[in-house]
Amino acid sequence: MMPNLIDKIGDWNPQLLRELKGRLKFFNVAIAFATSLLLQSVVFLYQFREFPGDRYSLTATYCNLRQVYEQQQNRLYQQSNQSLIDEFNNFLSKNFCPQNEINWQLWWRHHWEYIFLSFTVVFGFTLLVAGTYLLINDLAKEETRGTLNFIRLSPQSETSILIGKLLGVPSLIYLTVLVAVPLHLWAGLSAQIAFSYILSYYAILIASCIFFYSAALLFALVSRWVSGFQPWLGSGAVFLFLLITFQITSSDHSGAWYNSTAWLRLFAPWDVTNYLFPNLFHLGNGSNLKNLQFFYLPLGIGFVSIVGFYLLNFGLCSYSILQALKRCFRNPQGSIISKKQSYLLVAFYQLMIWGFALQNGNNNTWDEQVAKNFVLLAVYNLVLILSLIAILSPHRQDVQDWARYRHQGVSNHKSVWQDLIWSEKSPALVAIAINLTIAAIPWLVWFLLTSVVDANNGRTEIVNEIDRFKVLLTIALSINLMMIYATIAQLILLLKTPKRSFWAIGTLGSVIFLPPMILEFIGISSWKYSIIWMFTTFPWTAVENAGATTIFMALLADLSVLALLNFQLTRQVKLAGESATKALLAKR
Incomplete structure (x- = not known):
């Protein structure tokens, strides 16, 4: 058998x-x-260390006489008669619960x-x-x-x-x-x-x-x-x-x-x-x-x-995870997930973190629940997007193959944008932008549906629309910063230097964490110098003390930086594909 x-x-x-x-x-x-x-x-x-033996106390858990003796003990303590208490305790120490009175x-x-x-x-x-x-x-x-x-x-x-x-x-x-x-x-x-x-x-x-x-x-x-x-x-x-x-x-x-x-x-x-x-x-x-x-x-x-x-x-x-396993098992050098899978992952991720953020806990309104979960939601999304930047950004050889592949006309039935959205060897900027958009949708829904009326001493007042505009600008600023980080990572991965991944991780870590740490160390607080904090990874810490104009100017500055970085990225991709991709990039 x-x-x-x-x-x-x-x-x-x-x-x-x-x-x-x-x-x-x-x-x-x-x-x-x-x-x-x-x-x-x-x-x-x-x-069995607590097995009720022959010397089992009358006031122990499993003695049926426990309640009677505990009531008597409490009565003596209420009378505050120390002699009777001592006599009763002496009785308890010398007498034990009969075996037939144990609740086996x-x-x-x-x-x-x-x-x-x-x-x-x-x-x-x-x-x-x-x-x-x-x-x-x-x-x-x-x-x-x-x-x-x-x-x-x-x-x-x-x-x-x-x-x-x-x-x-x-x-x-x-x-x-x-x-x-x-x-x-x-x-x-x-x-x-x-x-x-x-x-x-x-x-x-x-x-x-x-x-x-x-x-x-x-x-x-x-x-x-x-x-x-x-x-x-x-x-x-x-x-x-x-x-x-x-x-x-x-x-x-x-x-x-x-x-x-x-x-x-x-x-x-x-x-x-x-x-x-x-x-x-x-x-x-x-x-x-x-x-x-x-x-x-x-x-x-x-x-x-x-x-x-x-x-x-x-x-x-x-x-x-099993889908990612199947990809990695056959191709250890490939990315863990595809761009298409990343879109589904971000959508599922938003569904779960927002689902548990919106609970009627302690009789809070949904605005109050979002406010309490604001930092958690922001941090979770920051970790997710940074992880996707590391996973989806292709290395120099992949980008070079993609640029030459496009020029050879093997996939002329596809547009460049389709390749940027779905192809695993194309630069990840468009895919990161789509994922950021998916992550921003719940924030925009909350922004549009949130109450515009606040209660104040029995009266209602219309919330300042400028504050709502500031929130919208801050969301756009955060998305723009993530795009800058993604572009920096892609530029580093296109270099010819060895260990590009470690250089990308180190550079992004420095750009993300060093500025706020230095600002805190030298005493430049977000409530006093909000314009400086607008250019860090955590611009929302300075939103309350910044004007809408300040946020808008910071957004324009970040957009300029992003445009310059993408111009450089386009040149690098062009060089990686050499002269074979000039016609394609010129048409684009």
């Missing part, structure tokens, strides 16, 4: 068979079984619940951290030995190879967890936890494993420059993320979900686990996930909507 099963696995996925044969050795399997059984024994026996049913229920919740946390950390480490380490070793290129040349599809890696590399971790699942399931049912809740937890844990494992493989493929340190860096980042979110969940408060960071918390399994099993963190009011909203839609009204949204989020993000 076993040979037939192995043959079927090999026919379905040869890569999975290769991974399983290399790992499921007798010694490795025995170690996995022994580790799992040992862990189960430790967790099961650890709770409740004790065993709590014992099983403790086992269930302990394994719930252990499963999360073990699968996500250890599995991430093994996947990154395996891919790094394959790259070092050169076998990864051999796998790329195999007739298997990218999907088949990646599924084989995801299922086969952490197989010993799966085995260790699966051996403990029967005890975990039995403990949950014995603790009277609904079977549907337990299955929901398993579904979310599997979905989170797919997401983190896919991200681990992608990280291993794109981080070859940190070879040797990849596994520790990747698994360490996952462990730190899980630990931080674990601490946040254990000290959660009512307003913690009413901002855009709620989306980041959805990638950790702790909040939904605490929602399904409220005794996990012993929070008095249970999980605040029940108050979660998405564009004011109450997701927390039932566990079906919460679990469904978690699975949907994991599914969409995992699918996106």
Whole structure:
């Protein structure tokens, strides 16, 4: 029977068979079984330190006489009679709860619940951290030995190879967890936890494993420059993320979900686990996930909507990562995502961060919610656009190939603009502009639909239209600054110098962060010298103290800089394509 099963696995996925044969050795399997059984024994026996023995206190948790003696003790404390109190405490120290008065049913229920919740946390950390480490380490070793290129040349599809890696590399971790699942399931049912809740937890844990494992493989493929340190860096980042979110969940408060960071918390399994099993963190009011909203839609009204949204989020993000994986696996030198995929990514990104920003938390209006999330939304978009600049900007050879390809007339049926929008080898400026437009649309919608009336001492006053115009100018200024950064990055990547990527990252980092740091260090504050801050990465810090004319002049200056940089970029592209592209560029 076993040979037939192995043959079927090999026919379905040869890569999975290769991974399983290399790992499921007798010694490795025995170690996995022994580790799992040992862990189960430790967790099961650890709770027996509180086993109600012959000297169990009359006021302990599981003594049925506890309430009677506690009432008597409180009565004596109210009388403030120290002698009677001492006599009563002496009585309690010499007398213990009879065995027939111990609530054994409740004790065993709590014992099983403790086992269930302990394994719930252990499963999360073990699968996500250890599995991430093994996947990154395996891919790094394959790259070092050169076998990864051999796998790329195999007739298997990218999907088949990646599924084989995801299922086969952490197989010993799966085995260790699966051996403990029967005890975990039995403990949950014995603790009277609904079977549907337990299955929901398993579904979310599997979905989170797919997401983190896919991200681990992608990280291993794109981080070859940190070879040797990849596994520790990747698994360490996952462990730190899980630990931080674990601490946040254990000290959660009512307003913690009413901002855009709620989306980041959805990638950790702790909040939904605490929602399904409220005794996990012993929070008095249970999980605040029940108050979660998405564009004011109450997701927390039932566990079906919460679990469904978690699975949907994991599914969409995992699918996106798998698409990037398929691109990187066959072509390690190519970009992670295409320009078309970047447009979808930015749209999805805006949907999620704005969806969690617009919640009816603490009875705030939507204007107040946007105001509270303003900095978060701006920072998230800044990180996203800078990441897209790094991903989408092609290097010199790609641009050179594109310029010559256009001139040879192979794609005369396409216009230059179509190439700039869709082609992966064309300069990324137009694609970045489209992504910036997509990111700006929610801001413009908010700007147009926001209330123009403010309440003031029972009266209403029309908001100054100049202030609204300033906001619009600031959005345009921010877009223009991002375009300048994208142009600078593209110009550097067109140079003939080695290590152009590091030069681009260093230059952009200096342009973005050094000016505001220097201005703060020498005492030039945004409220006093707003015109200077208009030329930094954070112009919105000076909007309140700047006039509309000041912002407009700063915008004109930035547009002039952008025009000069793009003129230089056009010349560089022309030189990269040499004389073969002169006619094309002249016509453009």
